[in-house]
Amino acid sequence: MTLLNCEDCLEQISNYLDGEIDADLKRTLEEHLGLCRHCKVVFDSTRKTIELYCDGKLFELPIRARDRLHAALRRRWDEKVR
Amino acid sequence: MAESPQVALKDDSVLVTEAKAGSYAAFDELVNRYEKKIYRLGMNLTGNPEDAEDVLQEAFLKAFVHLPDFREDSRFYTWLVRIAVNEGLMKLRKRRSDKAVPIEDSVDEEGDVMPREFADWKPNPEEQYAHAEIEEILRNAAQSLSPGFRTVFLLRDVDGLSTQETADVLGISEGAVKARLFRARLQLREELSKIFKRG
Numbered sequence: 001m002t003l004l005n006c007e008d009c010l011e012q013i014s015n016y017l018d019g020e021i022d023a024d025l026k027r028t029l030e031e032h033l034g035l036c037r038h039c040k041v042v043f044d045s046t047r048k049t050i051e052l053y054c055d056g057k058l059f060e061l062p063i064r065a066r067d068r069l070h071a072a073l074r075r076r077w078d079e080k081v082r
Numbered sequence: 083m084a085e086s087p088q089v090a091l092k093d094d095s096v097l098v099t100e101a102k103a104g105s106y107a108a109f110d111e112l113v114n115r116y117e118k119k120i121y122r123l124g125m126n127l128t129g130n131p132e133d134a135e136d137v138l139q140e141a142f143l144k145a146f147v148h149l150p151d152f153r154e155d156s157r158f159y160t161w162l163v164r165i166a167v168n169e170g171l172m173k174l175r176k177r178r179s180d181k182a183v184p185i186e187d188s189v190d191e192e193g194d195v196m197p198r199e200f201a202d203w204k205p206n207p208e209e210q211y212a213h214a215e216i217e218e219i220l221r222n223a224a225q226s227l228s229p230g231f232r233t234v235f236l237l238r239d240v241d242g243l244s245t246q247e248t249a250d251v252l253g254i255s256e257g258a259v260k261a262r263l264f265r266a267r268l269q270l271r272e273e274l275s276k277i278f279k280r281g
Contacts (some may be wrong), residue, residue, distance in 0.1 A: 010197065014264035038200045045203050045278075049271045050239045052208060053224075058123035061118045065135045067141060069117060070110070074248065075148055076108050082263055 004032045009039045013046060094158040096133040101149060109149070113142055116159060119241060120166050126236050128177075129171035129225045139168035139174065156250065163241060165249045167233060174229055195268045199275035207278040227266055234259055235266035 004012075010030045015021045016029055033040045092111070094102075117138065124137030144165050145152075150276040152161055193218035208216055224232055239260065249256045 008267075008280070009164045009198070011264075013266055014260070017267075038197075040267075041200050041202055042147045045275060046267050048203060049267060049274055050206075052216070052220060052269075052274070053235075053240050055208065056118075057213070058220065059122045059134070060129075061121040061138070062135075065121065065138060068118060068135070070113070071141055072139060073110070073113065073142060073146060074106075076143065077109070081104075 004028050006032075006036060006039055009033070009036065010042060013039075015042050016043075017047060017050070095154065096156060098149070098152065098158050102152075108161075109146065112158060116162060117142070120162065121280070123163065123166055123236055123241060124170055125221070126224050126240065127167070127229075127232065128173050129221045130173075133170075133173045133177075137166055137169045138167045144169075156247070160243060160247050160251060163237065163243065167237070167251060171229060184281065195265045195272075197268060197272060199272055201279035201281065203278040204246065204280050207274075219274070219277055223270050226273050227269055231262050231266040231269065234262040235270065236261050239248060239267070 009029055012021055012025065012029055016026065021029065033043055092108075094112065094115070097108040097112050101112065119142055121134055121138045124134030124141075125131065128134055128137065141162060145162050148165075152158070154274065204210060211219065224235075233252060234248060237243045237251060238245065242250065245256050245259050248259045252259070254262075
């Protein structure tokens with residue numbers, strides 16, 4: 001089995017997160033992550049970074065902005081059908 | 083809205099067909115489905131609530147105006163995102179008050195992104211900060227990326243577009259999407275590590 005160095009591991013972290021690496025490389029990478037604390041930290045915190053940005057409660061649409069949008073669209077629609 | 087339970091089950095493509103045929107309820111349902119996501123995209127892209135509201139407003143108004151021209155060779159949402167991204171990037175260009183410089187000028191897909199922060203993060207940082215603080219931290223970190231990297235990260239990781247859809251929206255290759263996504267993720271992680279690391 002080929003061993004990965006840290007640079008190779010980091011190069012593959014993004015593809016690994018996307019499930020876009022083949023089974024052999026995945027196994028090798030997981031072995032490296034099990035042994036290398038630095039790469040494991042980078043992997044875990046990169047995954048957490050994505051999770052944080054995907055929180056659906058972030059940057060909620062203000063009601064006032066929503067109302068303004070719907071009023072503008074309704075006005076445009078009414079002008080079009082008039 | 084009285085008809086929403088029935089309308090909500092329809093595919094976007096059905097709603098698009100109905101909206102093109104003159105149904106405001108169908109178009110309104112498309113707006114209801116995506117208004118939150120487009121606002122969030124605007125916030126992440128511009129980092130500014132006023133600009134995000136303008137992006138939201140302009141994206142849907144343009145979608146309304148150009149709906150008859152939408153050829154449906156992509157998902158409605160992908161088409162809408164393309165409009166919103168263009169609006170957002172225009173906002174950024176105006177803010178830089180240098181309209182002659184393309185937004186892609188600062189994209190460096192070969193630059194060094196090797197991590198420097200190797201400390202473990204505090205567990206569940208989102209629970210250790212107030213909601214508004216987390217929003218500010220994430221907004222500042224996103225703004226530290228160049229627009230070319232930021233947009234790819236937002237479309238792929240936050241909006242869930244595929245690599246190909248992201249490439250189509252931005253007019254770049256799939257290879258460029260992957261290269262930028264890799265760097266964007268690591269750069270964001272590096273920024274957030276400065277705040278969320280233990281100790």
